[in-house]
Amino acid sequence: MRSSYRHLPDGPEEALQPIGVALTYTYMTTNRAKVLLWLLHMPSCCSMAVQFGHIAGYPTGSPFKNREELRIAGLHSQNMAGISGNAKTGADAIVVSGGYVDDADYGEIIIYTGHGGRDPNTGRQIRDQELIDSGNAALVRSELEGLPVRVIRGRHNKRHHQSPFAPSSGYRYDGLYRVESHWAKMGVDGFRVWQFRLVKLKDGEVSTPKDTSPASIDQYAVGPAPVTTSIMQRIVRNSMIAHIVKSWYSHECQVCGLAIQVEGGLYSEGAHIRGLGQPHHGPDVPENLLCLCPNDHVRFDNGAIYLTDELHVMDALTGQAVGQLRVHKNHKIDLRHVAYHRECWTKD
C-alpha cells in the first residue's frame, strides 16, 4: 500500500491547533471542498496573526523533533520554508539549517541567505534571488521596524555545510535576534543572493537608548510573557506599538505625508511625543507616538517643529503654522503629551 507511508497523527485533536477553518481544511480530501474552503478563507487570510518574541513555555534552548513540532508550538508557521512571516507584518522566525551554501553561522552573528532561485533537488542556485519574494521582504520589514526574530537552528545534514552551533539532532530554539542589515552579493553558485546579518539580542540589551519606561500597557503585549524575560518582552512590546501606529499610516509621515521607499518596502519611524525614561517618563503607548519620516522625526525631537492642541504643526523659528497633523481615526493622541513636548521647546 502506497498510502501506508503517510504519517497521520494518532488523533486529530492532539496534533492540530483549535483554529476552526484551518482544522477543517486540513482534513478535507475532495478538490471541490478544498476550493470552496479556499474561497471562504480568502477574505480573512491576510489578517493571520504573527506572534513576535518569545513563545510562552518554550525558553531559549528548547528542543524540537521536527518542523511540524515547531509549527504546532507556534514558533515557526512554515513546514518547509526557512522564513516565517510575510512582507507586511515582518518575519517572526527563521530556521537556520545551513541549507544555503552562502550562509555563515558565527553563533551570536548569523549571515542568513534569503530564499528563492534554488534547485530544490540539488540545493544549488539556478537563478537570481529577488528581494520582493515574500520571505526576503519579511526580513527587510523586521529590519526596518526593529522586530525580534526567533532563530531556530536545525541539524545540518550531509547535503548542508556544518555549523558548530547546530544541534546534533532535530531543532533547537536559540532565542531572539535582530536583523541588522542586508545586502546582495554574487553567491558561490554564480547567481545573486540576498543576505541578512542577524545579531543576537541579549537579556538586558535595550533596543532604544532612552528606553527605561515602565511596561504599563498589557493590551499590546505580544503573547503571554515568560517569567524571566521581562526586559526582552518590553523590547518586543515597544516594537509592536510602533508597528501598530505605522500600520495605520502605511508609513506616511503625519507631518509631511512622505513615505520613504526602499527596495523591500516602506520606512517610517515611531516618534515619542513625550520622551521615554529620564527625565520625561513618557509612556510607550500609541497615544504618545507619532509616525514620522526621519527628517520630521529629527525636527520634532529637537524642537524645530511642535504641535498645538488643535494639532497644527508649528515652525519654531517663525512661530507660524506650517500644516495640520494627519491623524488616523484609530489614533487617539494624548494632548497632555503634546503640551508637554511643546513646553519643552517654547519659552512661554
Added chain:
DNA sequence: GGGCCCGCAGGG
C-alpha cells in the same frame, strides 16, 4: 546514501 513522493502553509 539517493530517490521518490507525500506533505502543509502561505502567497499570487
Added chain:
DNA sequence: CCCTGCGGGCCC
C-alpha cells in the same frame, strides 16, 4: 486554483 519552500519518511 496554481506554485514554491533551509521536510521528512520510507524504499531500495
